Amino acid sequence: MDENSSSAPTIKQVLCPVCNMLVDPREAVEKIEHGEHAHYFCSAECRKEFEADPKKFH
């Protein structure tokens, strides 16, 4: 019995650049767009920390 049920939804998660926690971009409320790329954060606190020194996280 061969079943080709490889229809697992691909949820592309990204890391919060501040604390390295996995964040689902579709649910991320804290987000910064930098032109070509975007950053997603797990919380407002992480976003604030990022904004305080963005270069640190690039």
Ligand SMILES: [Zn+2]
């Ligand atoms: Zn975070």
Ligand SMILES: [Zn+2]
């Ligand atoms: Zn950036």
